[in-house]
Amino acid sequence: MASDGFQPLDEKLLVEYLKSTPSLSAKLGNDFDKLEVKEVGDGNLNFVYIVIGPSGSLVIKQALPYIRLIGESWPMTKERAYFESSVLQEHGRLCPDHVPEVYHFDRTMCVIGMRYIEPPHVILRKGLIAGIEYPLLADHISEYMARTLFYTSLLYLTTTDHKSAVAKFCGNVELCRLTEQVVFSDPYKVSEYNRWTTPYLDADAEAVREDNILKLEVAELKSKFCERAQALLHGDLHTSSVMVTPDSTQVIDPEFGFYGPMGFDIGAFIGNLILAYFSQDGHADKGGDRNLYKKWIMKTILDTWNLFHTKFIALWDKHKDGSGEAYLPAIYNNPELQSMVKQKYMENLFHDTLGFGAAKMIRRIVGVAHVEDFESIKEASKRAECERKALNFAKTLLKERKNFHSITEVVSAIEDLNK
Amino acid sequence: MASDGFQPLDEKLLVEYLKSTPSLSAKLGNDFDKLEVKEVGDGNLNFVYIVIGPSGSLVIKQALPYIRLIGESWPMTKERAYFESSVLQEHGRLCPDHVPEVYHFDRTMCVIGMRYIEPPHVILRKGLIAGIEYPLLADHISEYMARTLFYTSLLYLTTTDHKSAVAKFCGNVELCRLTEQVVFSDPYKVSEYNRWTTPYLDADAEAVREDNILKLEVAELKSKFCERAQALLHGDLHTSSVMVTPDSTQVIDPEFGFYGPMGFDIGAFIGNLILAYFSQDGHADKGGDRNLYKKWIMKTILDTWNLFHTKFIALWDKHKDGSGEAYLPAIYNNPELQSMVKQKYMENLFHDTLGFGAAKMIRRIVGVAHVEDFESIKEASKRAECERKALNFAKTLLKERKNFHSITEVVSAIEDLNK
Numbered sequence A, B: 001m002a003s004d005g006f007q008p009l010d011e012k013l014l015v016e017y018l019k020s021t022p023s024l025s026a027k028l029g030n031d032f033d034k035l036e037v038k039e040v041g042d043g044n045l046n047f048v049y050i051v052i053g054p055s056g057s058l059v060i061k062q063a064l065p066y067i068r069l070i071g072e073s074w075p076m077t078k079e080r081a082y083f084e085s086s087v088l089q090e091h092g093r094l095c096p097d098h099v100p101e102v103y104h105f106d107r108t109m110c111v112i113g114m115r116y117i118e119p120p121h122v123i124l125r126k127g128l129i130a131g132i133e134y135p136l137l138a139d140h141i142s143e144y145m146a147r148t149l150f151y152t153s154l155l156y157l158t159t160t161d162h163k164s165a166v167a168k169f170c171g172n173v174e175l176c177r178l179t180e181q182v183v184f185s186d187p188y189k190v191s192e193y194n195r196w197t198t199p200y201l202d203a204d205a206e207a208v209r210e211d212n213i214l215k216l217e218v219a220e221l222k223s224k225f226c227e228r229a230q231a232l233l234h235g236d237l238h239t240s241s242v243m244v245t246p247d248s249t250q251v252i253d254p255e256f257g258f259y260g261p262m263g264f265d266i267g268a269f270i271g272n273l274i275l276a277y278f279s280q281d282g283h284a285d286k287g288g289d290r291n292l293y294k295k296w297i298m299k300t301i302l303d304t305w306n307l308f309h310t311k312f313i314a315l316w317d318k319h320k321d322g323s324g325e326a327y328l329p330a331i332y333n334n335p336e337l338q339s340m341v342k343q344k345y346m347e348n349l350f351h352d353t354l355g356f357g358a359a360k361m362i363r364r365i366v367g368v369a370h371v372e373d374f375e376s377i378k379e380a381s382k383r384a385e386c387e388r389k390a391l392n393f394a395k396t397l398l399k400e401r402k403n404f405h406s407i408t409e410v411v412s413a414i415e416d417l418n419k
Ligand SMILES: Nc1ncnc2c1ncn2[C@@H]1O[C@H](COP(=O)(O)OP(=O)(O)O)[C@@H](O)[C@H]1O
Pocket: A040, A041, A042, A043, A044, A045, A046, A047, A048, A059, A061, A100, A114, A115, A116, A117, A118, A123, A240, A241, A252, A253, A255
């Protein structure tokens, strides 16, 4: 055990830990016979143990002081567990249907105990690769985003509550810096961490690094990411942070959470759906069996934004006379003006969403961390073809985002590339 | 004495306090015979004592837990003294020529001991009312703004240092809320605190409250003020926070300091110069003896922005390979791109400056706190005429700010109103 009381768990130590922690023991019905413990961390950063006993189950997630994927050579504060548990609890309070319950948090051990999201839940990305439709996904994720973003913004919070929450999450700076590096910096420069499907995309990767307009626009997004404390973000809302069944949608892994621009979360989700779309040709058989599925992805993108828009505005209307101080009813006091401010707010948010979404796409093709959607396409030339289409679309979206005025236009632009 | 150890000073208690505080005693050469103590707080919030002895001098500023101008009925955290002393020390480190040295800070007593800015220094606003030219003002204030804003922004700081400073100043939320209220809210609604030169400006004040476009734009500025942590602002940089002689410029009273949008400081200063300009006709004799002075004010506005621009860019160039992480040299790696990012950054900053400057003008004409520039015009009808011109210009500037592309265009627009 380290002098600070921290100790990396293994399966044996974990059982001792469970036994000595009443809130966790209780979840297992205090029944430790035939406990099944399995480390399943397929993520990049942390260790995740599924614990199943005869009388209950739970998941234990532990952060170690480095990045799991890379090893001890890339240190990373284990305090991220504190911020992850804070976001899980805050987002869980705001949207309990779509966030796993936290049973226990131990700041010294960097351990979170939470609900086991049981089978048939799978990681959404895997479902998308398998070509499975989730009819409620757009409805659920839009609910999660609308509620978590609205209720942590100045549309709902007082300045006092907002600034105190902002201050707390300034502490998660190491994770913010990691995002800055891997999303907004590395893909646009030569970096040892970058990789891409070589040699096919060599020229494409170079073109990203030499695109002045693209880099000009990325700077604007990066500055918003670093400076604009709009709402409490999940911070890493890609399709591997979502677990699904046809009936259920659960958002996990908000360790990158902080107060930032809302469009960063919405863009992460939509950008990863667009990646899934462009990867489909790599998974299709000769007969184009993924064509219907591609239409479903497009519909899901459309519905996600449109439902988010509707729900977010509904929350705004519901709380228009509430504690939020951004638009005082005594000032924004006529229907025309109320509709003008909402339109402006949502338009800016839409453009942020497209910009951040595009940036998240680009980094997954020429940056350090790739997505299984493409990685699972075995044939490199075929993979590169899919990736190039996605990359080119993302570059256009990032540069031209302010010329898009509705999600329909975005979906049309994507489908036009496929004709 | 309150249970927290706080005690409001008076002139007698102050002398005891000085005697028992070594850092202050030393500044007075430990010579307390014939000490002259004078309370001079002409500001709205705090108590300021000038202390002059035979062997030294100093100023003591104390915050009480309410707003001095209003009294105990408007409580306000005395912790503001902590933030004021923090900004004085940080800005003083960055720009010692234009910030008074802090000798002592006592968080319990909310007392700052600082350099006495001796005569012939006067409050700049009083000099502007008297029609006195300050040939170095633009040079000095642009130096102050360029250095304090640049060095506390992400152009210079690492994300880590920036976020930790942002977190600290989130604590100054009560003062931020006061600004929100008096600058961005009250003038645009019916409020018991608002006043204006009645009956002359009754319709003008009402027009402000009924101007949808204006209120739409004010919302954008308010959201930037609340959400965008760009640099450590002074927070209240009007012409009564600056003391001047022809050779010296000293910036005082940064108790509203926090991490906010740079344009808020630059706009405060320039907006107050524009107010000074529009008040001149009220101070002129029949022969229009203030015409040359008005030209000097316009030139000072022009020089302030242009010199700020030059100095800010020079700092950026000087530190382009430094610790700042906003524009990594490996990404922003060619002269064309470097010039593009700077142009975009400065253009956005210019538009913020105009917007915030205009908002600061409006609130001084129809809000709670007015400026002596106008208040000292005895004849109400004449005062109202000056104020109306300023108000109309400010409304145009706020709404049309993005159509201005240089400070010359702004100055021309002001001068055109005077033809
Ligand atoms: N509450 C949970 N229930 C079931 N499985 C989970 C749960 N939390 C995480 N997992 C599994 O563990 C994997 C890694 O978890 P994640 O929180 O994404 O860790 P990382 O931060 O390392 O990416 C997930 O992809 C998922 O398969």
